[in-house]
Structure formats: structure tokens, C-alpha cells
Amino acid sequence: MRRSANLILLTAGLAVTLAGCSTVQNARERLVRAPVRCVDQTVQIYFEPDAAELTSEGRAVIKAASEGAAGCEVRSVEVVGLTDATGAPQANLELSRRRAQSVTAALAASGLPAAEFRVAAVGDAGAVTADGRAAPLRRRADVILRLQPR
Template sequence: MKTNQLVMAVAVAAALAGCAGLGGRERLVKAPPRCVETAVQIYFQPGSHELTDEGRTVLAQAASETAGCEIERVVVMGLADAEGAPAANLELSKRRAQTVTAALAAVKLPAAEFRLAAAGEQGAVTAAGAEPLRRRVDVILQMRPPK
């Protein structure tokens, strides 16, 4: 038992000595980059433009991560899958983009230039015939550190 404790103590001491030679904690643990372009995706139920609880959470988190940053532009792209008529899918993707834009304002995203777009079902079916998940809005937050 004492041998195991001695071996453990030596191992811990060696590990600590090795860490000290690396230049300290700041070289091992780095804060994530702040105020860089960030993209989030907000998913919707089929045929719906209502924000889900998960979507609200994602938007609130994205907005909180912009604290202290200068927001240059917010790009909001509404998408839809290929179910239904193309005109209805385009309208649905527009409503989704509008819903997300309003939700971003509600979570107090700093003022920025907003660019809204809607693609409808365009690109929903690939050449191979696959239908990727497209019931979403893509949000790109373009930001930089404050001046």
C-alpha cells in the first residue's frame, strides 16, 4: 500500500514539474477568440416558422457571445425543404428569416446592419437526389473587437 502511495506521489510531483517547464497555465489554457465571425443555425418544425425553445436558446447564447464586440453585419438566410409548392416554400423561408430577425432584436443583439434573404427550396435537392435538412435559418454574425 505504501509503495503505491509513494509511486503516486512521485508521479504527481513529476507531472507538476513538467507543467512548470511549459511556461505556466496561460500557455496551456487559452481563451477562445472573441469578436470573430460566428455562424449559428436555427431549426424549425416542418411547415412552421414558429421559433422553438431550442431556437430561442441558441439565439440568446449567440447574442450573449457578442457582448463587448462591435457588430458589423448580421446575415439571416431563411431556408425550406422541397416539400410542397416552390412559392409556398419561398414564403415560408421568408417568414423564418423574419422570425429570427425579430427574435435577435428581442434578445438585445447590439444594433447592426441586417441582411435578410430567403432561398425557399432552392438547393434542397442535390444532383444525387438527396434532400439535406433545410428547415432552418442560417445566421452569420460578423463582428470585431471594439475600437
């Protein structure tokens, strides 16, 4: 009888110990796992002069933006292509359109689950300030991710 009581106590003790280990593991996972932040993001993808092909840096920014949206509901994605003021306005508009399309294709290929992609091209509009100076760093596409928690 005493042996049965000891066996029951030993079994109960092991069960409590193992349950405690599981609880510690679950608590550790909750602490280590970062919470998902589903807030709107804006990123800029820069291009070489007169180019619409993504650079390796541009691909890295797109990858990071897609990964940052993981776990969120993507309401919409807005992509706006821009150019500097060098060259003919119509050529700049076409280049900004190609830049926006290049970024949109890369975002879709990255698996970004957007409900809607909005693409715009503004060419060199706004590339010159009121006093006639060229605005720097306009060889880019701006990406606005509209996110919300699931």
C-alpha cells in the same frame, strides 16, 4: 518618540498589506474574467416542419449567440431562411421568408446591437442534390454574425 515610530511602522505595514490585498484581488479578476472573442459566428436555427415559429431550442441558440457577441462591435447580421423540397416552390419561398423574419425579430429583441441586418429567403433552392435526393435538415435559418473587437 519610540511609541510614535512604532505607530508609524504599524501604519505603514497595514498600508502595504492592504495594497497587496487589492493587487491580489485585481490579479484574480483578470485571471477569472475570460477574454472577449470577437470573431465571426455562424449559427443555425431549426424549425418544425411547415413552421416559422421559434422553438425553445431556437430561442436558446439566439440567446447564446447574442451573449457571445457581448463586448464586440456587431458589424452586420445576415439571416438566411431555408426550407426542404416538400411542397410548392412558392410556398417554400414564403415559409423561408417568414423563418428569416422570425429569427431577425428575435435577434433584435435579444438586444443584439447590429449595425445592419440583412435578411434573405432562398426557399427550397438547393434542397435537392444533383442526383435528385432531398437534402436533409433544411428546415432552418442560418445566422452569420460579423463581429470585431471594439
